[in-house]
Amino acid sequence: MSRVPALSIVGWSGAGKTTLLTRLLPLLAARGLRVAAVKHSSDAHALHRAGSDTARFQESGAHLTGFATPSGVQLTTAAIPTEALPELLTRLAGTLDLVLVEGWKDGPLPKLEVWREGLGPPLATSRPDVFALVTDALSSSPSAARLLSPLDTDTIADALLEHLRSPRRAPLPPVDARGVGTRPVQRWNGATLLPAEDDSVAVEEPLELRINGDALATTMRTPGHDRELAVGFLLAEGLIRSAEDLGTLAHCGRPGEEGWGNVLEVTPAPGVIIDSEPIRATRRGTLTTSACGVCGRRSVDDLLSRCVTLAPGPRLPPDVVARATERLRDVQRNFARTGGVHAAAALDAEGQLLASFEDVGRHNAVDKVVGALVLSRAIRAGLAPPTALTRQPTVLAVSGRVSFEIVQKAVMARIPIVAGVSAASTLAIDLALRSNVTLATFVRNGRFNVYTHPERLEIG
Numbered sequence: 001m002s003r004v005p006a007l008s009i010v011g012w013s014g015a016g017k018t019t020l021l022t023r024l025l026p027l028l029a030a031r032g033l034r035v036a037a038v039k040h041s042s043d044a045h046a047l048h049r050a051g052s053d054t055a056r057f058q059e060s061g062a063h064l065t066g067f068a069t070p071s072g073v074q075l076t077t078a079a080i081p082t083e084a085l086p087e088l089l090t091r092l093a094g095t096l097d098l099v100l101v102e103g104w105k106d107g108p109l110p111k112l113e114v115w116r117e118g119l120g121p122p123l124a125t126s127r128p129d130v131f132a133l134v135t136d137a138l139s140s141s142p143s144a145a146r147l148l149s150p151l152d153t154d155t156i157a158d159a160l161l162e163h164l165r166s167p168r169r170a171p172l173p174p175v176d177a178r179g180v181g182t183r184p185v186q187r188w189n190g191a192t193l194l195p196a197e198d199d200s201v202a203v204e205e206p207l208e209l210r211i212n213g214d215a216l217a218t219t220m221r222t223p224g225h226d227r228e229l230a231v232g233f234l235l236a237e238g239l240i241r242s243a244e245d246l247g248t249l250a251h252c253g254r255p256g257e258e259g260w261g262n263v264l265e266v267t268p269a270p271g272v273i274i275d276s277e278p279i280r281a282t283r284r285g286t287l288t289t290s291a292c293g294v295c296g297r298r299s300v301d302d303l304l305s306r307c308v309t310l311a312p313g314p315r316l317p318p319d320v321v322a323r324a325t326e327r328l329r330d331v332q333r334n335f336a337r338t339g340g341v342h343a344a345a346a347l348d349a350e351g352q353l354l355a356s357f358e359d360v361g362r363h364n365a366v367d368k369v370v371g372a373l374v375l376s377r378a379i380r381a382g383l384a385p386p387t388a389l390t391r392q393p394t395v396l397a398v399s400g401r402v403s404f405e406i407v408q409k410a411v412m413a414r415i416p417i418v419a420g421v422s423a424a425s426t427l428a429i430d431l432a433l434r435s436n437v438t439l440a441t442f443v444r445n446g447r448f449n450v451y452t453h454p455e456r457l458e459i460g
Contacts, residue, residue: 004092005164006099008040008109010130012119016150017102020114020134023153024100024160031157033097040085040103047076098164112160113145131163132156165391178223178261179203179334179341179358202340204360208263209233210252216276222334222341222359225368226251226264228375229359232367234266234274235374236409242380245272307411310436314394314416315458320351321450324397324419325443331356332399342400344369346393346415354378354393362398363405369396370413379413395419402441404428411435417456419443424451 009017021037028035048055048065058065058076067074077087085107089099101109105123111130115122117137124130124143132146134156141147148156185199208218209230221229227249234240247267253260268274328343335341335358344365345356355376357368373379373393395417396410402420404427410418411431417438424432424441432439432452440448450457 004036004089004096004099006089006101006109007160007164008101008104008107008111009114010103010105010111010123010127011114012116012123015114015116015119016134017114020150020153020156021100021102024157027153027157028098034095036092036096036099038085038088038099038101040101040107042103042106110163112156114150132159180337200337202334202338202360206262210263210265211239211274211276212267213265214276219361219364221361221364223261225357225372226261228357228368228371229364230264230266230367230371231374232369232371232409232413235370235379236367236405236412237276238412239274239276240374243374243377245269245274247272307408307431307435309434310411310414310416312436313456314349315456316349316394316417318457318459319446320347320349321395321417321419321438321440321457322443322446322448323351324395324440325399325421327351327353327356328397328399328421331358334358335399341365342398344399345397346370346373347395347397348391349394351395352391354391362400362403363409366396366398366406366409370409370415373413397443401425402428402439404431407431407435407437407439410437419448 009021011017025035025037046055048058048067054065054067054076063077065076085101085104092099101107105111105127109129111123111127113123113130113133115124115133115135115137122130122133122135122138122142124133124141124145128143130143130145132148133141133143134148134150136149136151138147146159148159150156179202180200181203182198183201184196186196187194203222204220205223206218207221207223207226207229209216217233219229219233230249231240231243231246240246245268247269249264249266251261252263252265255261266274324345324347327345327347330353331343331345332341335343341358341360342362342365343356343358344362346354346369348354355369355372357365357372359365359368370379378391378393393413393415396406396413396415397419398406399421401422402418402424404425406420407418407428408431410416416436417440418432419440421443422441424439429439429451431437436453438453438456439451441451442449
């Protein structure tokens with residue numbers, strides 16, 4: 001189960017841990033991070049005054065015990081003491097960007113040490129998980145830890161965020177057997193029609209999306225990763241802004257029933273209203289084919305109405321764009337068997353893979369990628385960037401041509417660069433120009449054509 005990123009600020013008593021924390025908190029908040037601060041103690045301090053009502057609640061077995069005043073609410077958990085903090089980090093996943101713990105030098109978190117001369121030897125000498133030492137009293141580090149000046153809070157913040165930022169590539173999605181079927185085929189070899197044999201073929205089936213029981217749209221897709229597809233579709237339609245808008249996503253019916261898995265019910269989070277009426281009003285029907293993500297729209301003005309202008313940047317080496325579509329080869333395992341599916345992938349500014357999917361429809365593959373990023377909290381449309389700890393999607397790589405709906409989905413997901421294996425349409429180019437998206441086409445063999453906003457390419 002995922003946990004909110006966290007680290008410990010450790011050191012001897014009097015080293016300045018609390019002072020450093022009080023300087024870091026406003027600085028990190030100014031960067032748009034939601035940060036929690038936790039004081040850890042190895043002593044068994046009573047969390048509630050002996051004999052108080054709340055102490056009696058906790059002694060009676062309350063899972064959470066609260067004390068509410070006009071100034072706020074304090075909640076304590078009844079977890080086993082050694083498990084309380086890990087449980088908290090799990091519970092807060094998705095609601096916070098970072099937890100800073102003062103103390104817990106023997107805990108499992110990465111550690112930033114504050115050290116002053118005369119207080120005892122640096123903990124870094126005996127704890128390899130201390131990644132940085134905040135001190136002005138050493139000329140060289142006593143371990144592999146990085147030395148940081150206590151006066152340079154900005155650099156300290158940069159160091160802790162960089163250490164927590166995961167360098168790992170996203171795992172490839174598992175192969176879903178439902179995506180490939182077999183059908184008999186006879187092959188003409190130029191002279192003879194060969195006997196029939198089974199051939200691997202891409203599966204195409206309908207998926208009906210419902211919100212609170214009301215049908216929203218039906219798309220023809222490759223079965224598998226339907227939750228991601230639904231979330232990406234809802235974000236592209238402007239119906240949700242983040243994963244926090246979602247309650248449950250579940251297939252209707254029971255496994256084994258005919259057609260099970262072809263209807264997905266979306267329930268909003270408590271207090272959230274997903275108003276799909278404007279979307280229904282702008283569509284002549286509810287069918288979205290596997291070839292087009294905007295079928296049934298009444299006008300180009302309707303298509304453009306929700307698209308925004310992306311902020312400038314980032315700048316990245318042209319080679320990251322030039323090699324973007326090569327990453328699709330790692331994804332296209334069903335394509336290798338059938339030759340009948342498209343692929344899409346999201347990369348960060350270093351070309352690292354963040355999410356990737358295949359589907360019979362180009363726009364479906366993109367929706368699955370965007371949906372996965374939303375569910376992982378890497379995308380929060382219309383809101384501030386989720387966190388400096390999250391590698392941000394920078395390049396959307398797609399197989400096939402780049403049409404309007406591909407650029408539109410990139411805009412709604414705030415992905416500033418689109419790289420396509422094939423050509424782009426006029427409307428795709430016009431939207432990319434208007435929305436400040438860098439659009440590259442014929443991205444193959446280390447080369448590409450760029451139609452819009454080449455200023456993101458760091459040349460020379």
